[in-house]
Amino acid sequence: MTSSWxxxxxxxxxxxxxxxxxxxxxxQEIETDVLVIGGGIAGCWxxxxxxxxxxxxxxxxxxxxxxxxxAGGPGGDHWDYAMTCPLMKVDPFVQCQNIIDGQSxxxxxxxxxxxxxxxxxxxxxxxxMGAKMRDTNDEFVxxxxxxxxxxxxxxSRYGQENNSLRFWGTTVKPTxxxxxxxxxxxIFDRIxxxxxxxxxxxxxxxxxxxxGVNTRTGEFMIFKAKAVILATAGIGSVWVFNTELAxxxxxxxxxxxxxxxxxxxxxxxEVTMMEKSGLLYLGTGYKHKIDSGGNDPVFENVPSVDxxxxxxxxGYGVSRDxxxxxxxxxPFWGDFPGMSEGWRxxxxxxxxxxxxxxxAMRRCFEEAGYDPTKDLMMNHTLIEGSMPAHFxxxxxxxxxxxxxxxxxxRTTLEGLYAAGxxxxxxxxxxxxxxxxxxxGRKAAAYAxxxxxxxISREQIVREKARVYAPTKRKEGIExxxxxxxxxxMMQYFCSEYKTEKLLNMGLDAxxxxxxxFVPKLYALDPHKLLRSLEDLNILTFSQLIIRGSLARKASxxxxxxxxxxxxxxxxxxxxxxxxxxxxxxxxxxxxLPHGYWGDLKENYExxxxxxxxxxxx
Amino acid sequence: xxxxxxxxxxxxxxxxxxxxxxxxAVTLEGAGGALRGAEDGKDKVYILPNVTTPNxxxxxxxxxCNGCNTCVNVCQVDVYVPNPEKxxxxxxxxxxxxxxxxxxxxECPLRERGAIKFNWPLxxxxxxxxxxxxxxxxxxxSVQKDGKxxxxxxxx
Numbered sequence: 001m002t003s004s005w006x007x008x009x010x011x012x013x014x015x016x017x018x019x020x021x022x023x024x025x026x027x028q029e030i031e032t033d034v035l036v037i038g039g040g041i042a043g044c045w046x047x048x049x050x051x052x053x054x055x056x057x058x059x060x061x062x063x064x065x066x067x068x069x070x071a072g073g074p075g076g077d078h079w080d081y082a083m084t085c086p087l088m089k090v091d092p093f094v095q096c097q098n099i100i101d102g103q104s105x106x107x108x109x110x111x112x113x114x115x116x117x118x119x120x121x122x123x124x125x126x127x128x129m130g131a132k133m134r135d136t137n138d139e140f141v142x143x144x145x146x147x148x149x150x151x152x153x154x155x156s157r158y159g160q161e162n163n164s165l166r167f168w169g170t171t172v173k174p175t176x177x178x179x180x181x182x183x184x185x186x187i188f189d190r191i192x193x194x195x196x197x198x199x200x201x202x203x204x205x206x207x208x209x210x211x212g213v214n215t216r217t218g219e220f221m222i223f224k225a226k227a228v229i230l231a232t233a234g235i236g237s238v239w240v241f242n243t244e245l246a247x248x249x250x251x252x253x254x255x256x257x258x259x260x261x262x263x264x265x266x267x268x269x270e271v272t273m274m275e276k277s278g279l280l281y282l283g284t285g286y287k288h289k290i291d292s293g294g295n296d297p298v299f300e301n302v303p304s305v306d307x308x309x310x311x312x313x314x315g316y317g318v319s320r321d322x323x324x325x326x327x328x329x330x331p332f333w334g335d336f337p338g339m340s341e342g343w344r345x346x347x348x349x350x351x352x353x354x355x356x357x358x359x360a361m362r363r364c365f366e367e368a369g370y371d372p373t374k375d376l377m378m379n380h381t382l383i384e385g386s387m388p389a390h391f392x393x394x395x396x397x398x399x400x401x402x403x404x405x406x407x408x409x410r411t412t413l414e415g416l417y418a419a420g421x422x423x424x425x426x427x428x429x430x431x432x433x434x435x436x437x438x439x440g441r442k443a444a445a446y447a448x449x450x451x452x453x454x455i456s457r458e459q460i461v462r463e464k465a466r467v468y469a470p471t472k473r474k475e476g477i478e479x480x481x482x483x484x485x486x487x488x489m490m491q492y493f494c495s496e497y498k499t500e501k502l503l504n505m506g507l508d509a510x511x512x513x514x515x516x517f518v519p520k521l522y523a524l525d526p527h528k529l530l531r532s533l534e535d536l537n538i539l540t541f542s543q544l545i546i547r548g549s550l551a552r553k554a555s556x557x558x559x560x561x562x563x564x565x566x567x568x569x570x571x572x573x574x575x576x577x578x579x580x581x582x583x584x585x586x587x588x589x590x591x592l593p594h595g596y597w598g599d600l601k602e603n604y605e606x607x608x609x610x611x612x613x614x615x616x617x
Numbered sequence: 618x619x620x621x622x623x624x625x626x627x628x629x630x631x632x633x634x635x636x637x638x639x640x641x642a643v644t645l646e647g648a649g650g651a652l653r654g655a656e657d658g659k660d661k662v663y664i665l666p667n668v669t670t671p672n673x674x675x676x677x678x679x680x681x682c683n684g685c686n687t688c689v690n691v692c693q694v695d696v697y698v699p700n701p702e703k704x705x706x707x708x709x710x711x712x713x714x715x716x717x718x719x720x721x722x723x724e725c726p727l728r729e730r731g732a733i734k735f736n737w738p739l740x741x742x743x744x745x746x747x748x749x750x751x752x753x754x755x756x757x758x759s760v761q762k763d764g765k766x767x768x769x770x771x772x773x
Contacts, residue, residue: 069693253716254693364757376747377744
């Protein structure tokens with residue numbers, strides 16, 4: 001017997017039965033005080049932080065396996081904006097304002113304030129739990145940014161000012177999981193959260209729990225909770241769905257389907273910045289991917305040279321024109337041998353070792369004889385041609401659309417909190433850790449004084465019908481075709497050229513998919529059911545992107561948003577957040593002023609008078 | 618860096634050896650559509666859809682893998698399921714969902730002994746250039762280098 005599927009067919013030509021028990025429609029009910037949905041960096045921090053409050057029971061729901069799940073599951077190599085670290089030179093709130101200004105106000109100031117003010121406390125806590133956060137083995141003595149007294153490595157990235165602490169991210173996730181377990185968090189792996197339960201089933205009322213489905217058995221999960229924290233991933237593959245060139249990834253794992261944002265929206269919470277998109281340079285599969293943090297295998301501080309060894313300007317500044325004029329020769333190369341030994345070590349032995357998905361790929365290079373002291377690594381800038389317009393993603397590296405939150409990281413619904421990237425925030429390790437930790441604290445405080453949740457059987461029955469519908473059919477349309485169909489509609493109608501006409505056609509096309517094709521969606525096993533349910537989230541998310549795009553009748557550079565029919569860039573009256581909310585089955589458009597959080601320092605302090613710093617318990 | 622027929626011959630011998638050791642039901646793993654079942658000495662061909670692409674995120678050594686399913690349990694997207702036969706390597710069921718995070722390989726307790734090996738899809742394999750000589754190599758072609766498992770091929 002072999003380990004490929006078709007190899008199994010030799011076994012007398014019989015298809016083996018599903019390896020897990022199938023439990024469609026069966027229910028398991030769990031009652032807890034704080035429920036965390038999503039067990040990545042933000043979710044683990046939220047769970048362990050909530051569990052530090054005496055007497056608060058915590059449950060953590062994770063779609064994969066908590067030990068390695070999430071964008072930060074495989075690893076991480078830099079922790080941004082740990083501004084209270086003594087080696088940092090900028091005041092936390094000044095830095096926070098710099099981040100917000102850097103994105104022209106389209107940024108979650110509350111989350112960034114927490115990141116800048118409390119991130120370093122989380123950094124120290126995870127170290128106490130057992131993760132490797134400094135150069136304790138003296139491997140990087142003499143490397144740039146390595147502080148000999150503390151053994152911390154403050155290595156700047158992309159030539160920016162020093163605001164990143166390096167760390168050994170492959171050690172983090174198992175450590176977080178262990179701490180969750182130590183504090184008594186009940187972990188439910190392989191459960192996809194499917195919906196939020198409103199108190200007594202009243203849409204828009206307090207959130208009193210959630211439903212989920214087991215991704216291997218199909219069992220239905222009902223969680224009753226006094227408070228729920230959404231810590232799910234952002235979203236990928238809205239515009240690009242391609243398994244052949246890319247595997248399935250457009251930078252992130254298939255699991256990143258915007259579940260939290262969509263669940264919150266369906267329950268009545270407000271979302272914002274949905275119209276923002278980013279050019280998708282990252283690991284599309286059309287690009288090589290040694291590291292999902294770089295748009296090329298050659299990234300961060302590696303100097304680039306052309307094929308004749310001529311230095312390229314820093315960044316990715318060589319234009320097509322310069323190549324056509326013969327100023328630079330293709331292909332370009334990352335000049336690892338040309339780096340100082342210290343920088344090369346930081347990049348190759350820390351960055352390519354610890355960052356997210358880099359480790360296994362680094363091993364491939366090394367086994368193939370690659371030696372960073374001798375060899376240039378090929379850079380793919382320009383050799384693939386210009387980037388088609390539809391290479392777009394809400395999953396840009398900077399803040400993207402998501403749930404509106406206040407200074408308690410509470411959403412606009414009572415009992416519902418959010419952390420990490422889905423609260424119109426960046427996908428960053430330190431941000432996820434700091435905001436998860438904060439949301440956990442706040443949700444636990446709320447839960448301590450909240451009444452027992454009352455959920456509605458009717459809402460559960462409705463959700464079960466929705467969840468299991470694809471399992472009732474054996475033919476129709478499969479999740480992959482549905483996904484490809486939605487992505488194509490987004491490419492046609494919500495790409496670089498946006499007009500009222502195109503956007504309305506896109507909305508119409510997505511609505512047609514919802515009305516005519518979703519009822520034909522079929523799933524042959526619990527795994528395909530999971531992917532089908534994710535598709536339905538991606539569909540809602542895509543509709544919200546178009547709704548947000550229709551609502552913004554102006555172009556905006558920071559949002560990467562170009563309306564052909566409203567060409568004026570960032571007119572002052574449009575410098576605001578557009579919000580979307582489901583009211584009586586209809587989308588209600590609203591707005592929020594930039595800086596709605598008020599004075600950062602004052603409000604942070606006012607909301608955190610009892611904050612005790614690094615956890616001592 | 619040299620391609621030699623001898624090495625190819627050794628590889629083939631190893632394959633035949635493994636086949637013999639594991640009995641009749643062994644085939645060349647992940648070899649695409651055609652199945653070469655050795656049962657009854659006859660090749661059997663089945664009705665199968667096209668194999669998804671990419672379809673082999675890892676290469677396993679069934680001699681070393683003890684079917685502990687660590688890789689199944691850490692995978693973010695359930696690329697693998699446990700083998701119906703206990704103690705055997707997991708089945709690659711959803712290779713088209715793999716995002717090559719490498720956790721299955723990194724976490725394998727028998728990785729050092731070769732139970733599992735990361736198999737970068739062809740379309741993602743990188744190039745490098747030796748600065749001193751200008752020679753260009755591609756990661757992971759069939760030519761062995763320095764006696765190690767994977768390889769690079771020098772391009773013209």
